[in-house]
Amino acid sequence: MSAAIRSRSAPRLVIGLVAAALTLTTVGAGTTASAVPGARDRSVTVTEREFSLTLSTTGFKPGTYTFTIHNAGTAPHGLTIKGPGVDSTSSIVPAGKTTKLSVTLKKGTYDLWCPVDNHRAMGMMTKISVK
Ligand SMILES: [Cu+2]
Structure with a gap:
């Protein structure tokens, strides 16, 4: 036994x-x-919480970027990026977790926001300018 x-x-x-x-x-x-x-290190960290989006970079040039989305809040959050040639949404990230979203940016203006509920209207949004 x-x-x-x-x-x-x-x-x-x-x-x-x-x-x-x-x-x-x-x-x-x-x-x-x-x-x-x-290899070019075009990585950007997006820190999300209730209710703001904070980017680690403000100067963007055309090229492929990987956005690392860190949810530093207590509710689920995500990231949508929309602008010239891009309309992408990340997976929804639980509190404390991280996900990634890669996009190719061209010259122009892009809107970034959290697609969860009314978070965009609550302040989880920003714009970036690619020059
Ligand atoms: Cu959110």
């Missing part, structure tokens, strides 16, 4: 170790990708 119990718990330990190894591998791969020499 005791041998059966032991053999049942052993695979669980192995699965735990494999999961830990996979997590480390994923983190390592991400770090390597962003450190590729010559």
Whole structure:
């Protein structure tokens, strides 16, 4: 009987170790990708809370940007970007979580807002100018 119990718990330990190894591998791969020499780092962090959108960058040039949307509030939020050639909406982010949205910006003006309920009218909106 005791041998059966032991053999049942052993695979669980192995699965735990494999999961830990996979997590480390994923983190390592991400770090390597962003450190590729010559790659342009066009990333913007959007901090969202009730009820504001704050961008880490205000100067935009034409090109592809990855917006990292961090929900620092207590309600679910998201991000819509609309302007020349772009009409994209991120997934809705639960409180404390982060998601990403990549868009290619051209010269012009883009509106950014939270598409959840009436958050846009409550102040979760901003404009960016791409020059
Ligand atoms: Cu919102």
